Amino acid sequence: MKGQEARGEEPASGAAATRRERRRLDSEARILAAAEQIFAETGFSGATTAMIAARARLPKANVHYYFRTKRQLYRAVLQRILEAWLASGDGIRAEADPATAFADYVSAKMEASRRQPYASKVFANEILHGAPEVDDYLRDQVHRWVKEKARVIDRWVAEGRMRPVDAPHLFFVLWAATQTYADFDCQIRAVLKRRRLAPGDYAAGAALITRMVLGACGIRAGNGADRRRVTPGADRRG
Numbered sequence: 001m002k003g004q005e006a007r008g009e010e011p012a013s014g015a016a017a018t019r020r021e022r023r024r025l026d027s028e029a030r031i032l033a034a035a036e037q038i039f040a041e042t043g044f045s046g047a048t049t050a051m052i053a054a055r056a057r058l059p060k061a062n063v064h065y066y067f068r069t070k071r072q073l074y075r076a077v078l079q080r081i082l083e084a085w086l087a088s089g090d091g092i093r094a095e096a097d098p099a100t101a102f103a104d105y106v107s108a109k110m111e112a113s114r115r116q117p118y119a120s121k122v123f124a125n126e127i128l129h130g131a132p133e134v135d136d137y138l139r140d141q142v143h144r145w146v147k148e149k150a151r152v153i154d155r156w157v158a159e160g161r162m163r164p165v166d167a168p169h170l171f172f173v174l175w176a177a178t179q180t181y182a183d184f185d186c187q188i189r190a191v192l193k194r195r196r197l198a199p200g201d202y203a204a205g206a207a208l209i210t211r212m213v214l215g216a217c218g219i220r221a222g223n224g225a226d227r228r229r230v231t232p233g234a235d236r237r238g
Helices: 002-006 012-046 049-056 060-066 070-087 098-115 117-128 135-158 167-183 185-192 199-217
Strands: none
Touching: 012 049, 012 060, 012 070, 012 117, 049 060, 049 070, 070 098, 070 117, 070 135, 098 117, 098 167, 098 199, 117 167, 135 167, 167 185, 167 199
8 A cells, every 4th residue: 555655546435436426426327328319309298218228328226326216317418508607698798809709609609509408409399388397497507697798798888899689688688699509400401401410501501690789789890800999889880
């Protein structure tokens, strides 16, 4: 043991604990990913822990070891989704370039719709049913997030870096525009006659949404966009 410590090696007991922790994290991640898919496909009422275990390729007992009930697992899935979505807006801060901040946020939201469509579908289904499991989260964490970002936007307006906008409603529009590429992808695929959406489809959508947002906010994209001052109510094209 002393020889191991002298060489900087991890004691056997510590190595075993590390391996157990890695297995735990791996199992939880597999269960959450599988649950996300099953809840998206069947809804909460149609899902069973047996279906989730089968999708995760783990014994059903493992699912109940980490999540005692289906509802606890469902809430964990929803919380993971919302935490990731809120984190994607970290670039919206007072010292940032508004054009870059909004463009990066739209890009992150679209990338989430492309890479994690099941997550958006789970959330949409929860909202369509009245948000019984996330109402508290929406009223607390999401409410505080929107207020914090609204203060940033109000500061940008006061500094003449963009036109006045109703910040909460700006986010509602952004969420709807980006999440539709996951929630209603079948509609987009049908209209575009695609078997599946290509990365270019998401990029085109992100570019258009970004132009719409920047235009509505009176922000010009490009170098020095954040230094172009805006007189509230003025048309910047003039």
